[in-house]
Amino acid sequence: MRLTHFRHGVHPPELKGLTAQVPIRRMPFPPEIVIPLRQHTGKPARAIVRPGDRVERGDKVAEADGKMSVPMHASAAGTVRDVRLWPHPDGTYAQAVVIAVDPNSPQPHRPRVIPDWRGLSGAELVEAIRQAGVVGLGGAAFPTHVKLSPPKDTPIDTLLINGAECEPYLTTDHRTMVEYPERVQLGIRIMMRALGVTRAVVGVEENKPDAIAALRATLPRDLDVTVQGLRVKYPQGAEKMLIKSLLGREVPSGKLPMHVGVIVQNVASVATIAEVFETGLPLIERIVTVTGHGVRRPSNLIVPVGTKTRDLLATCGGLTPQAREIVFGGPMMGSAEADLDAPVIKGTTGVVVLTDAEVKPQKSYPCISCGHCLDACPVFLNPQLLGKLAMAERYEEMPQHQLADCMLCGSCSYTCPSNIPLSQLFALAKAALRKPKAA
């Protein structure tokens, strides 16, 4: 197998063994579901239900607001209890529809028309995907219908499917590929049709040979779909790195993958699209890896969107005494949770519970100019210089050193022997530069 890769990057421990061989199972419905209206990149949705309304599983509870927005759906049958501010996994509060789940409902979904994708045009497919509330499930939650509607003057020749899953601990995509390879293939077929492209390439880090084998065994005969092994390296799953690794194309600074003729979709998103056309159900549940040495029963679960962290952890046997930090997403880019009431949303790839030993605060030392961060940065920035500027709050000098190209992957912070919180400094600098200057 020819292994392709991008330059630089880091090699964090993989730590996937806790759940890599654990089959996906469905978690029971929690007593209460909370659907935040802001779960995607773009404008939040607008609630269309009121307290007291009865909703069935799969019913729309919020309407998309504009083009960069998607509708939200009830992930369980029950009664709307409230529409109010609720803790959001990003650490803020957001408007959310709170649903008291009907304990007596067998939770069927309302019988609905399953759109036959074979009879639909590209535009109709995209609209159906939008109505199903589909967003990218790799973490950023970018509305999928926007990705699937590139401007007319931007030709797309390749669909890339991201199965790298380079974050340590997470096995969501891994298990999806192993257990539902046909669904992934169907999703690819539908997306290729929606985009009108003739070529698709699936990139999978080669620490998942079972996933590669499962996908290769189910390749369609009539389409140009290939599965390519990728070198195990972080951040292999970053869009621009993946395109470089698989196609050798470099997305220009400030541009999008479509500007080099590529659309990238995560495997979980692709599988979800297939599900929409198999069952007629919108995106109301997703696969979540609940893992880490701080949780008693690490698992891969099918979780209703809106399940509170508390209920999710309880399903996995609860926390161990060593549990210290709960991270939504992977440990490299994920965010720590302060509130166990924050729900799982569409972009939640995993919940990692780290232990005391893993998150022991470490002393920072002065920068010794070792240059390890330069060797780690996948976009060839100079984190050392940027870090010094950020610490001196000389933010306005940072754009000329291409701060905008930093994707906050954390490779520099990870590798820094002096434990300088480089990526945190860069996030701070980006936020400071976004703010309009105080008069």
Added chain:
Amino acid sequence: MSEPSLLITASPHLSARDSTPKIMWHVVLSLVPVLGAGAYFFGVSALLVTAGATLGAVVTETVFGKRGTLWDGSAAITGMLLALTLPPGLPMWMAFIGGAFAIGFGKLIFGGLGENIFNPALLGRAFLQAAFPVALTTWPVPRGSFWQLRGDNLALPFVSPHPLDVVTGATPLGLMKFDHVGTEPWKLILGVTGGSLGETSGLVILLCGGYLAARNYLNWRIPISIFLTVALFAQLLHALRPAVYPEGLFMLFSGGLMLGAVFMATDLVTSPVTNLGCWLFGLGVGVLVVVIRIWGGLAEGVMYAILLMNAFVPFINRATQPRVFGQVPAQKMP
């Protein structure tokens, strides 16, 4: 489920196992065999000089440094490195002053670890060479029992050292420069020659440097670049006038080149951060070493070559920034 007290930190939540003190103490560890070779060739004198220089560095760091910085190990490295560049017969008090100067004026005055421009150990040595030119150029030959002093190591401070009954002689570089006498390569490689207490055995230095390079605690491009430059440049001159200019191999293993290239030029703080910069830095050091040794007034040039190139590091860093990903003029569409 009990509600734990949760920690909230910024991502990434994992970090590599290396830490700055760990790197520093590994360098100290890698210097022990070099010091051992010095003790083997120059007996207890080597240990006395090292004790003096290291004590000077460590005491200065403790008194004038920020609290706790002693334990990051960098002061110990500076003291040991300085000692390795000193003649074995040097009085301990001079070594102590050298160590104190290296830390005080080579590092702390710039703001401490990571802020200095010049290699502190070499700055300390340059100071000693200016202050005590005779003591710094008296070279005992590597012969005698372990307990025999190779100079008046125990002289009282600020008292001129007693001339002891010690056999001294010129270093291989001095012999070559002033008498046009060569030294057998095997003697140079093993270190059975006169010279500073830690510089003579190229073999031991290479092994210890290889260990650090394998752990990525030094950038291997710097010593390799220096070796290639010195060897090729010297060999070229030798080919032109064999009677006057020594061979490349001699230049590589004589004097402080091995010690300087492996342990001094690779000092993380005072060397470039980019890989291309490291190649250029090594090239500059190599050229300067040969130029000073052959056309300069001194027999040895490694110290000044590295110090001079240290001054160019900020410029080299700026000039060798890699092209940022995505900075492409116009993408060719397939």
